[in-house]
Amino acid sequence: MxxxxxxxxxxxxxxxxxxxxxxxxxxxxxxxxxxxxxxxxxxxxxxxxxxxxxxxxxxxxxxxxxxxxxxxxxxxxxxxxxxxxxxxxxxxxxxxxxxxxxxxxxxxxxxxxxxxxxxxxxxxxxxxxxxxxxxxxxxxxxxxxxxxxxxxxxxxxxxxxxxxxxxxxxxxxxxxxxxxxxxxxxxDNSFSDDLSTIGFERKQVRLHRRIERNTSLSKKVKKLKGYRCEVCEIKFTEIYGDIGKDFIEAHHLNPISELGIGSFKVDLKNDFAVLCSNCHSMIHKLDDPSDLIKLKQIIKNT
Structure with a gap:
């Protein structure tokens, strides 16, 4: 050294x-x-x-x-x-x-x-x-x-x-x-959240959000998985035309409780979902933000 x-x-x-x-x-x-x-x-x-x-x-x-x-x-x-x-x-x-x-x-x-x-x-x-x-x-x-x-x-x-x-x-x-x-x-307040978490859990939430907002990772996920929401199946070009081209959000599926502070490993295919803005916001309100099936059921029953 x-x-x-x-x-x-x-x-x-x-x-x-x-x-x-x-x-x-x-x-x-x-x-x-x-x-x-x-x-x-x-x-x-x-x-x-x-x-x-x-x-x-x-x-x-x-x-x-x-x-x-x-x-x-x-x-x-x-x-x-x-x-x-x-x-x-x-x-x-x-x-x-x-x-x-x-x-x-x-x-x-x-x-x-x-x-x-x-x-x-x-x-x-x-x-x-x-x-x-x-x-x-x-x-x-x-x-x-x-x-x-x-x-x-x-x-x-x-x-x-x-x-x-x-x-x-x-x-x-x-x-x-x-x-x-x-x-x-x-x-970093630019990655704030509205979850009432403290200490270790808050750090996990912020790590989770930072993974999602990493530009390089999210681009790779979108290219791999496409631009149709995996929950509600919306595709923005079908509604908004050209201005909706290539618009979707990457969501990290690993449960927050399993994220270690200071470490992470990602599998682009299995650790992420592509979601529309609404579904992405709503899935973070679930107890388990990796549960795509539950969010689909909520949409189906409303």
């Missing part, structure tokens, strides 16, 4: 003066370093680790990010923990940060302001010790991405090159920031 920090600090600036293509250190950022971090992650189905020394050319601030695929499968969007190296290799930040590319594309000149506001909102949702975490980071770079990563920082720890953590400390710090990441995931 220590090598993830030590080797780039010692060699990155030297390697950066060499050809990018086929470079051994660049290859380690893409494969070896992420693989090392993956070893401490229990749920490899839910998280993926990606690293980058740049695309086509060296970046000033290389990074290694841990992505919760229920939030984002791309470092260009969402939020995630990331090890990001200062441009002069004088130190490294372990930062809970935000994907900047998507924000830059959507907000243009206002992107930095948006990232700062979002960072403040995220910080308000987690209980962290301000003595142990930094609010501001300085990547010692004038590049656009570096400026935006600085603005997007939620909380961070800093490791100067003179005092890099050992493997045990780095593992502990990564585990702690992953806990903040998970807490932030479940405190």
């Amino acid at each position: 220590e090598n993830i920090l030590n080797e780039p600090i010692k060699n990155y600036l030297t390697e950066k003066s060499k050809s990018f293509g086929g470079n051994e250190l660049a290859a380690k950022f893409r494969k070896d370093f992420p693989s090392e971090i993956e070893k401490i992650i229990v749920d490899k189905n839910r998280f993926k680790v990606v690293g980058s020394p740049g695309k086509g050319n060296w970046t000033e601030c290389p990074w290694i990010a841990i992505l919760d695929v229920l939030i984002t499968d791309s470092p260009q969007k969402g939020y995630y923990p990331v090890l990001i190296y200062k441009s002069d290799m004088s130190g490294i930040y372990l930062s809970l940060n935000q994907g900047v590319t998507d924000v830059i594309e959507n907000y243009k000149k206002e992107a930095i302001s948006v990232l700062k506001l979002r960072a403040e909102d995220f910080r308000a949702k987690i209980d962290f010790d301000s003595k142990n975490y930094l609010i501001d980071i300085d990547l010692n770079s004038t590049t656009r991405n570096a400026k935006h990563y600085q603005a997007g920082n939620i909380i961070a720890k800093y490791y100067p090159k003179e005092n890099l953590p050992n493997s045990i400390q780095l593992r502990n710090d990564l585990t702690e920031i992953l806990e903040f990441y998970e807490n932030l995931t479940y405190s």
Whole structure:
């Protein structure tokens, strides 16, 4: 684990003066370093680790990010923990940060302001010790991405090159920031629900809803299962014409009580149903939101 920090600090600036293509250190950022971090992650189905020394050319601030695929499968969007190296290799930040590319594309000149506001909102949702975490980071770079990563920082720890953590400390710090990441995931109000649940059960409900609203998963489910509601059998194009094309919602069938916090496995064919908006809302009011037969009976008897 220590090598993830030590080797780039010692060699990155030297390697950066060499050809990018086929470079051994660049290859380690893409494969070896992420693989090392993956070893401490229990749920490899839910998280993926990606690293980058740049695309086509060296970046000033290389990074290694841990992505919760229920939030984002791309470092260009969402939020995630990331090890990001200062441009002069004088130190490294372990930062809970935000994907900047998507924000830059959507907000243009206002992107930095948006990232700062979002960072403040995220910080308000987690209980962290301000003595142990930094609010501001300085990547010692004038590049656009570096400026935006600085603005997007939620909380961070800093490791100067003179005092890099050992493997045990780095593992502990990564585990702690992953806990903040998970807490932030479940405190996201955009995935609120009207169920009177608390504690562990509330986290299960939010995990259930987040699985359903994961864009990548839902697209795959719809492509596999089609666009006819599996309960009331409505197909939106038959009623609304072209504006109803490809409109349906994906519903995760696994009972909430069986969802483990921080882990999930999905079978696109058997773990999901495609439902119209009404049936999707109503099935969540059942004691067992996986019971398609009961919902069909309710419709039949009304």
